Amino acid sequence: MEARPQRLSLDELHQLRWLIGGALMILSVATVFYLDIDSGIMAAVALAGIAAGLARPRLPARVPAWVHRLAFPAIVLFFAGDLRVTGQLLPAIVRLDLMLLLYRGISYRARRDDLQVVVLGLFLIVVAGVLTVSLLFAAQILVFTACALCLLLVVTIAESTEGGQAPKLAVRGVVPPWAAHADWGRLWARLREVADWRLLASAAGLFGGVVLVSGLLFLAIPRFQLENSLFLERFVTKRAMTGFNDSIKFGDITEITQDDSIAFNVDLSDPSQAPRSPYWRMIVLDQYGNGGFKLSPVLRSELGRERTSANILGVGATGARGLATWTFYVESGVSRYLPLLGNFWALRFREAQNFRYSPDMAIVSLRDEPASMTAFRVEGMSPDSTELHDRQFAAMWRKRGPAGLHVQLGLQLSEADRAALGRIVAGLAVPAGAGAQEFADRAMAWLRRSHRYSLSPRIPDGPGDPLVRWMASGESGHCELFAGALVLMARSAGYPAHVVTGFKGGTWNAYSGNYTIRNSDAHAWTEVWDSGRDAWLREDPLAVSAASELALEKGDAALAGLMDRSWSARLNSLRVFWYRRIVNFDQQSQVDTLRAVRDVTGNSGRWLREATAAAAGRIKAWFRGPWDLARLVRVAGTVLAAVAAGWGISNLRWRIASVGRGGRTDPVRREAGRWLARVDGPQALVADLQRLRYGPAPTWPRPADVFRNARRAASGSRRSRRRAAWQSRP
């Protein structure tokens, strides 16, 4: 039987080229599904077409010739129309890319087409990476790079096999020979047949080297930022998915809590300052009406004019050295309002942003919804403050008094509702002249007594304001109802108040050491103005009292209760690593890294010198020691053991090498080994057999001749033994 060649034929190389090209396209197109640019259907069609072409390589020959003729003009026309209708450049380009990939997937490709596939695929992967800043990008770009390199390698080898001729475009309508008998199962079997584990290991090692060099280059590429930076995000408009907008209806926040995905991660430079139950403020809603709260024009004007900068200087504790630095990694689609614990001294973005900032309300609003993860660092932010000082409101309060504050004290309610609200507030029996805190405590206690917390609240039907109806009923409610009720009660009693939405709590990732806040942690609470302190007091009807909250443990004790050691925490730690070390890597990080490398190198050099000197001293002392018989025996034993270990390792290496030759010893070597065990002469034959068994293949004598001689020698010795035995019989 003729042995099959130990290398792939030209047709098999073309099949491999088609297979890797298809895989590359599928990998690229799949990224579009999480790009949120309304191209899901087109991506699905492209995937189906490419998969069909991959599964049935004969299929492209059946594509009518007119399709090929019209493909390019049709694609260009579609792109122009798409751009005209949607007006969004990047989504239009992505759809154009998808169509080109689909066309390449259903037509036979020449070398330049393979190159086009690589470029188009890389574009999709990079765009998806830039827009999502996802950890998945790292995996995708690595797999993509490996596939692209394999594809280009196969193309080069196929070209060389064809005598330097680049793979030509197949004649349209004709199935090329490689496609006519393509069988992926058989190809896989052939690949296994011709694969050499040493080559594969080398390839894997080289690819590991590529990744390592990439990492080093990533660290070493000099960083500086140009002005007028280009953001791909500008070409994509995105809507917040969580509902943290300028206005909310009752139930919006509760809806968010149904989503368990991660909203943001927070790094804390000093975990001992970690609060047990942090309140991440995002937006203040002060105007109530029609069953919902919204940002009033007055408060909106407090946000000031839009600015463009990478740094925001706040009004928090200036130069507060004792306070930790907080680094936020906010996922895309959460909100354009940034989560903060309160006032801060400085907030730094990775790059210049367009934002508006209210220092008194501690609100930072970006101009656009971030289409990708947004990272920023906050310094001088108090982690456990339950009050927010508002100098502007205090001045207004002192100047105008309660009568002048239409928004924070405004109750756009009917007379009946006002009366009902008044009855409830009167029932609190708050003494005259009581402070805001005392009122809030009584009101919250009443709310907790009268209503239970539920994610499925029921507001009784009837006339009037729904919130007042709920307060008057005894129905259970969610956080927005509790917070809204407290606002109405406070305003009715003459205390300015507003609703704050954001997140409460979170978990502490035990692996990466950071807060992880999920959408399910979304929350709404109230802030009531305390004129005595000139501050807004945080009041959460669903939480323990502020005094108790202050008494809550902090630092390690607090984190112990929040510790998350689940598998999702493990996965999230990877994401945080990605954000910390890759996405958030900037010029300062680069300098820090280089400094650390320099320190480590310098220290290791010093350590090496010291260790070498110490070792030399020990060896010298050992030689100077007294030499008796027992010591000599020990040394000789050690040397013998080392020699035996060396022999064993070399023997093991030989065996491993024999395993590498297809999982078994070469049949010729095996056969020679068998004959060596049976034949004991003549000397030349034994030498030949030993050469076949152990010698390098190029120096072998002709195996068939050697084995024939061995057979003769063995049968001769058998005959002579038999004769000797017969002669020795009595």
Added chain:
Amino acid sequence: MSAPAGGARRTFWRRALWGLVWPRRRERIQPTISGVVLIGLSMGIGTAAYNSASNILFIALALLLSCLILSGVLAWLNLRGVDWRLEVKPPLRAGQEAEVSLLLANRKRFLPTYALWFEFAAGPYEKREPSRPESTITAKGIDVWATLSRAEAALSRGTVHLRTRLDPGGSAGLDWAFTPERRGLVRIELRGVGSLFPFGFLRKLTGTEITRDVPVWPAPVEYRRLMGAAPRRPEGDLRRARIGNEGDVIGLRHYATGDSHRLVHWKASARKRRLLIRQFSSQNSDACSIWLRTDAALWRRPEQFEVMVSLAATLAQDLFRAGRLQSTAIDGTRQIPARRLADLESFLDRLAVVAPTQLPGTPPEGEPAPARPRVNVMTFEPEGTRGVAAYVNGSKTAAT
């Protein structure tokens, strides 16, 4: 001790750095379309990365750059440990296809070698002192181009691809065929070893400077044999009934069609495994010598001179085959007996490079005149404007 070591280290790094920016002689690296696309992509992504300070783009840029580095490393590994040897199978004749063999061996232990190609060139070569470089500032561009294209036209070029993988420890042979147009000394050169391996980004060509200088014998020429004239036996020689099988055995030659079976030397034939014919001294009675005169005064037309050389070569081979070639001489050089095939080949080698001489072929002063037979000497003279005739003892024996 440290100063020389530091100096050596500096020299090494200086060399290494210069090696990077100043490639070795005849080493070319050109980006292919894929390479240009990759470089363009890298530049585009790099610009975008700096523009947006996006680390995602920096990662993509770093990966692209490391792919370029990987490409260089693999290309180096691919060529490392590969030996090549140029072999030319003589004889080479003008107008006939010649074969050049390249023997390849991969000395690597477990890495195969892929996708190499070899660039060959063959062209006339004259052994002379290397020319001094001259400025072309004063030369007209058209003249320079014309000179270059003439030089290029005289060259035969070819590229042979290694179509299969060269396994570790394995060897392979590649053949390149070319047709030398004219006689002379030809320099066959392996100009370079190229590769697109591994990813086709860069076209790398390494100059090898491996050359073989090979003589190209004159092309065979058709001629008319004039039966009226033949070599004359010396007077007083014995009359024999049959020519060729009397006298002393002076040697053996290969069997030719028409030879009598009686002349076969069976023992020698058995030993050599081919038929050998005894040669008798009497057979030399109708042998002749060839004397070639290259007097430029006689051969005024170069093409006629070429015809003469070709005719001389053809006749020499025919006569040797017939066992009738006694000796050969060119101009005033010593007569060289044509006893063995090597003698004939030596004569043909000399014919390959012979050129018209300005002076008559007289021996140099102080050197004895060559012992030239007085009879049975074949000489050549022009016949008409193009033809050449061969004369023996004053009689025309062959003409083109």
